[in-house]
Amino acid sequence: MLSLNQIAVDHGALRALWEVSLEVRTGECVGLLGANGAGKSTTMGAIIGLYPLAAGNMTYAGITHTGRSTSENVAAGIALVPEGRRLFTQMSVRDNLVMGAYTPSARQAVEQSLEKIYALFPILKDKQQQFAGELSGGQQQMVAIGRALMSQPKLLLLDEPFIGVAPLLVDEIIVALRTIGQQGVTMLLVEQNIHRALSFVQRAYVIENGRTVLDGEAAQLLAHPEFSKKFLGLE
Amino acid sequence: MPIEVLIQVLIGGVLLGGLYALVAFGLSLIYGVVRILNFAHGTLLAVGGVAASLAYAAWQWHPVWLILALIPIFVVFGWLFYRGLLQPLEKRNHFESTVGTVLVTVGALLMLSDLTAKLAGPTQKNIPLRFESFEIGEIIISMSQVWILAGIALLTIAMHFFLRRTWFGNAIRAVTQDSVGAQICGVHSSRMKAATFAFGSAIVAVAAVLYTLSFPVDPYMGFGLTVKAFTIIILGGIGNLLGALLAGLFLGVAEGMTGLFWKPEWAPAISVILLLLILVAFPNGFRIGKRQ
Numbered sequence: 402m403l404s405l406n407q408i409a410v411d412h413g414a415l416r417a418l419w420e421v422s423l424e425v426r427t428g429e430c431v432g433l434l435g436a437n438g439a440g441k442s443t444t445m446g447a448i449i450g451l452y453p454l455a456a457g458n459m460t461y462a463g464i465t466h467t468g469r470s471t472s473e474n475v476a477a478g479i480a481l482v483p484e485g486r487r488l489f490t491q492m493s494v495r496d497n498l499v500m501g502a503y504t505p506s507a508r509q510a511v512e513q514s515l516e517k518i519y520a521l522f523p524i525l526k527d528k529q530q531q532f533a534g535e536l537s538g539g540q541q542q543m544v545a546i547g548r549a550l551m552s553q554p555k556l557l558l559l560d561e562p563f564i565g566v567a568p569l570l571v572d573e574i575i576v577a578l579r580t581i582g583q584q585g586v587t588m589l590l591v592e593q594n595i596h597r598a599l600s601f602v603q604r605a606y607v608i609e610n611g612r613t614v615l616d617g618e619a620a621q622l623l624a625h626p627e628f629s630k631k632f633l634g635l636e
Numbered sequence: 637m638p639i640e641v642l643i644q645v646l647i648g649g650v651l652l653g654g655l656y657a658l659v660a661f662g663l664s665l666i667y668g669v670v671r672i673l674n675f676a677h678g679t680l681l682a683v684g685g686v687a688a689s690l691a692y693a694a695w696q697w698h699p700v701w702l703i704l705a706l707i708p709i710f711v712v713f714g715w716l717f718y719r720g721l722l723q724p725l726e727k728r729n730h731f732e733s734t735v736g737t738v739l740v741t742v743g744a745l746l747m748l749s750d751l752t753a754k755l756a757g758p759t760q761k762n763i764p765l766r767f768e769s770f771e772i773g774e775i776i777i778s779m780s781q782v783w784i785l786a787g788i789a790l791l792t793i794a795m796h797f798f799l800r801r802t803w804f805g806n807a808i809r810a811v812t813q814d815s816v817g818a819q820i821c822g823v824h825s826s827r828m829k830a831a832t833f834a835f836g837s838a839i840v841a842v843a844a845v846l847y848t849l850s851f852p853v854d855p856y857m858g859f860g861l862t863v864k865a866f867t868i869i870i871l872g873g874i875g876n877l878l879g880a881l882l883a884g885l886f887l888g889v890a891e892g893m894t895g896l897f898w899k900p901e902w903a904p905a906i907s908v909i910l911l912l913l914i915l916v917a918f919p920n921g922f923r924i925g926k927r928q
Contacts, residue, residue, distance in 0.1 A: 413729075449820055475822035487817035489810045496800075500810050503803065504822040552822060 402427045402587050403448065403479075403556055408457035409611075410440075410447050416455070417443045419611040425556065430588040432598045432605030432619070434632065440611040441591040442484045445560045448589075449481040450474045461556075476504045480554035484561055484591075486545040490534030494525055497533045497544050501551025510553065518547040521577045539570030546574070550581065557581065559590045563597070575601065595632050599623060607631075637896075640774035645892040651781055651850060653888020654788035657881045658843035659861050660868035661795060662836030668812030668875045669832040672722060672737045676744040678865060679858025680837060683752050684710065684844030686853055689761035699763065699783075699845050706841040714837030717744065718830045745859060752855035760852035763845070784846045791842055796877055808832060812875045860904055867911045 403425045410418040418440045425431045433441050446452045448459065450471040458467045462477065469477075480501075489497050498518060502511045519526035522543040528536060533544050542562055549557060559578070563571050578601070582588060592598035599605065599619040607615040607628065615628060622628045663677045688702045697705070721744070725736040767779040799805035810818040811828055819825055847853065864887060871886070872879030890910060891903040 451816065451819065470824065471819045472822045472824045475820065481820045483816065483820060487814045487820070489813040489817060491813055492806075492809060496806060496809075500806060500818070500821045500823075503807065507822075508803070548821065 402429075402462065403589070404460045405444070405448070406458050406460070408444075408447055408459060409455040410443050410452045411455045412443070412452075417452075417611055418447065420457070421608060421611065421613050422457075423606045423613060423616070425587055425589050427555075427587055428585065429604065430582050430590065430602045432602035433589060433591045433608065434595060434598060434605050435608040436631075439608045441608060442560055443611075444608065445481060445483075445558050445589070445591060448474075448558060449479055472504070475552050475554075476506065478553070478555035479558065480549035480552045480556070481558045482542075482545045482549045482560060482562055484564075486541050488533040488541055488544055488548070491532055493530050494533050494536070494544055495529040498525070498529075498547050498551055501548035502553075504552055507552045511551070514551045514553065518550055521550075521580060522547060522573075537567070537570075538565035539567050539574070542566050542570075542574060543577075546577070550586075554586060556587045556589065559588060559592075561591055561593060563592065563594065571597075638774070642896070643775050645896045646889060647775075647777065647781060649889035649892030650885055651784055651788075651888065652891065653885040654785065654881070655843055655847045655851075655884075656861070656864050656868060656887055657884025658788060658791060658839055658846070660865040660872070660880045660884060661792075661877065662839040662843075663862070663865045664869045664872075664874055664876075664880060665808060665812075665832055665839075666836040667869070669808055669815075670718070670722070670829045673741065673866075674833075674836075675738070675741040675859070675862055676717075676748060677836070677840065677858075678861030678863075679745045679748045680710065680713075680840045681844045681847060681861055682853055682855055682858040683748050684841050685848035686752050686756050686761050686855060688845045688848050689763050689853065690756060692763045692765065699765065699849060702763075703842050703845045706845060707838050710837040710841040711834040714834040715830050717837075718833035722833075723826060723829070745862075749855045749858060756855070758855055760854045761848070762852045763848045765849065778850075780849050784849055787842070787846050791839070792877060792881055795839070799877070804831065804835075808835075809875065864907045867907045870911065871914065 405421055405423050407420045407422050408418060409416060409420065421440065421444050423433070433444060435441050443452060447454060450469050450473065454468040458465055461479065489500065498515060499511060502508055502514055507514065524540060525543055525547060528540065533541060536544065546562065562574060566574065578588070590598060590602055599622065602619055604618050605616065605622055606613050615622070615625065617625065659678055659681055663674060666672065666674050666677070684706055688706060691697055691702055691705065721740045722737055725733045725740065728736060765780070769776050769778040799809055807818060807823045807828060810821065811823060811825070815825065868880050868883040868887060871883035887907050887910070890906050894906045895903040
């Protein structure tokens with residue numbers, strides 16, 4: 402469905418990504434792991450089109466390109482739940498969700514999409530008239546996931562969706578994400594908590610200093626000596 | 637002082653303040669979406685007012701037709717202004733683009749003023765359309781004042797619903813609150829910025845005709861309006877229509893009262909004095925109405 406072929410991204414004069422390659426197949430749930438500053442969020446931003454590619458290319462749904470605009474990518478079925486959520490805090494929960502259906506194809510199905518999301522996160526239906534900024538961290542994360550789903554994506558990019566979320570709600574969100582996966586949405590997940598990530602994804606890539614350095618099945622990675630050393634602090 | 641005079645000045649102040657608020661609406665929308673301080677914004681009202689006055693002198697068009705004729709011209713101007721002069725600056729680094737936008741908008745303000753003065757003359761102009769007036773006791777109210785107030789109220793309500801009920805309006809609010817958040821919803825950012833410039837300019841087109849119906853305009857009055865609009869945005873909050881309207885009315889009435897109780901030549905300065913006083917007295921700000 403998606404493959405990144407040795408992409409590079411510059412932030413101003415600094416190179417943030419040097420050589421990131423990965424592949425996500427239809428129906429899969431893939432993890433993207435790495436330390437802080439390794440380039441995970443930049444990779445997500447590059448996929449959705451927030452950052453132009455300085456080198457390399459990507460293939461999505463059979464079409465290879467060297468960077469498209471965010472609106473083209475969203476229309477083509479990619480959605481991002483961004484780091485820090487990026488909600489419209491002074492707009493109602495409902496208006497936040499509706500904005501997620503901004504692309505012309507999604508606009509026709511606003512009401513059905515809303516019902517789907519309220520079924521997934523019933524609390525959002527009760528709070529639909531409140532300002533998004535008034536919600537708890539976990540509820541805001543639900544709004545961010547719901548907003549991404551409103552565009553009816555085929556590929557959902559999740560950038561640290563559990564940060565600032567109370568433990569009880571983490572479980573609820575994981576259940577919801579599993580449901581989304583079962584409905585046929587492909588996912589790419591960035592997550593700090595390695596065990597949580599590897600219990601959720603089938604495969605994962607590890608990036609370090611802007612380069613993919615390791616990849617494999619979740620179980621394989623856990624058994625990999627270098628991986629354990631780097632991420633789990635085990636010798 | 638007779639109470640009738642006070643009420644008369646109050647009405648004039650409300651009228652002027654409402655018109656200031658219309659100018660502030662556009663400025664605030666543009667700042668919210670494009671993050672550019674458009675110093676030429678008030679000058680657009682001056683140019684539009686002069687143009688409307690000339691068109692009225694030539695063809696005696698009804699003010700509604702003047703507004704309808706001015707809107708498309710201003711829409712095209714606002715769109716071209718952003719696409720042609722401001723958007724290219726975004727490719728520069730932060731310092732250059734910040735200074736560049738100030739230079740472009742201030743430059744546009746100077747050029748628009750001079751060009752208008754050159755073409756139409758630097759004198760004050762108005763739309764000498766006579767309206768009937770009626771009296772309540774000793775207070776004389778012109779129908780023009782009633783129509784202008786109705787126009788301001790109508791436009792404010794229309795904008796309120798526009799910002800909530802349309803995709804474009806919601807996108808304006810969304811970009812103002814989090815531009816990256818809006819981008820990942822599929823909002824096309826540069827198209828949105830150009831459209832907001834065009835939209836903000838269209839509001840000025842309406843304000844220009846309403847203004848010229850009861851106050852004189854001249855090519856060089858624009859910058860004063862821009863300063864007042866900035867004051868209103870600071871008092872009322874960015875992207876907050878109700879706050880801007882209340883702040884505008886407050887400013888207009890304050891100007892009227894300054895002229896009445898003190899000296900008319902101090903009226904234009906009162907907005908800056910009030911702004912300073914309020915910034916000193918309420919350094920953490922205060923909110924009028926609900927923030928949107």
